[in-house]
Amino acid sequence: MDPDASPARLNPDGPGLPADTLDALRILTRAVEQSPVSVIITDPDGVIQYVNPKFTRLMGWTPDEIIGRKPSVLKGGYNTESFYRDLWNVIRAGEEWRGLFHNRTKAGEFVWELGSISPIRDEDGRITHYVGVKEDITELKRLQDQLTRLAHYDALTDLPNRALFMDRLAQALARAHRRETAFALLYMDLDGFKDVNDTCGHAAGDALLGAVARRLQEAVRASDTVARMGGDEFTVLLEDIHSPEDALRVAEQIRAALAAPFPHGDAECRVGISIGIACHPADGTDSDALLRAADGALYQVKRAGRGGIRFHGETVG
Structure with missing residues (x-):
């Protein structure tokens, strides 16, 4: 040629x-x-x-x-x-x-x-x-994209799973350090979810978790990360907040969003939510410290009777 x-x-x-x-x-x-x-x-x-x-x-x-x-x-x-x-x-x-x-x-x-x-x-x-x-x-x-999604997203709710949340948290820490900004971590647990599972069955419980996930996403900004950590535990990562009151406001929005009943066939299901909040940098400057602080605050809410919101070290509602 x-x-x-x-x-x-x-x-x-x-x-x-x-x-x-x-x-x-x-x-x-x-x-x-x-x-x-x-x-x-x-x-x-x-x-x-x-x-x-x-x-x-x-x-x-x-x-x-x-x-x-x-x-x-x-x-x-x-x-x-x-x-x-x-x-x-x-x-x-x-x-x-x-x-x-x-x-x-x-x-x-x-x-x-x-x-x-x-x-x-x-x-x-x-x-x-x-x-x-x-x-x-x-x-x-x-197939690779599907496997990647399965590795990073919860199959039931389509929310980021624990692995992806930890990656997002690490990125948020790096950005906050670079920009000298604050962010908040909300650790949440559903109240009454076991009763729904026991009364209505696990299929109803799975459907409820999916509905809860959708309401959580609607209650926060598109830029915020909502994740399912496992069971009936969820987290929210709120970046670029100006004060702890911003985190409290979002927590109250979430609690209000879940207050309405969830349809289940001809009946309704009700669950509440308990929320623990940790703020960076006041409550920790690494992932483990922030998770421990938020989880500890959530534990105190549960001990006090559920349905509340608590910052690390302080009861606010």
Whole structure:
């Protein structure tokens, strides 16, 4: 193949070539045409010169439709402009680039492709083309995302679980230290949840936990983290508060949100909530100290009769 010619069609039958060279070219052509991964060749400016059949099957663009266009038509929107700048800097320097593409098919469906792009040089070392080889990993990416979500979110309530909450708490501590700001941690336990389980059954209890999770999220800001720590225990992370009174206000909103009965078939279920509050930095400057302080405050609420709100070291309601 002439490196200066458009390889829109891979033609191994060039004139005057030795038989063994022609055989090698035919094998190479068949390998590319029958490849289980997408192959795309562009000129030095990124204009598409060739795509193999796998590309057409995956992306929906025929050679006649895509040749002469730039790969930017395939962008799915996830990769940033700096991503593409870095890519071009690498391949223009004559190096191979590897990475993950988020692309869009002609029909508008999103695909994830693991790919590499390499320069093709002529006998003088001049870059004449780039070849991209990409493997569709959309299903693998979906499964990975699903596993990641299962590892970080509670399956019953779809709230962050303990592991993700601890990660968010560590990030909040780092931000608060950097910005010299305060935040609050609310540790909460449902009152009367065991009675619902015993009276109405575990299915009703599970449904109730899901409904409680939704009300908790509605009672706080979108930027706040609501998590299920396990059982009927929940936490809320309130960042960028100006005073403990801000945390108290949110705690009262939560208590009010859960005061209304929860529908259960033709009947209703009622639960209350006890809340312990710890504030950073007054009650601790690390995750363990803050959790102990909030949990200790919650324990004092429970001892006093439930349904209350208590700061670490102080009863407020």
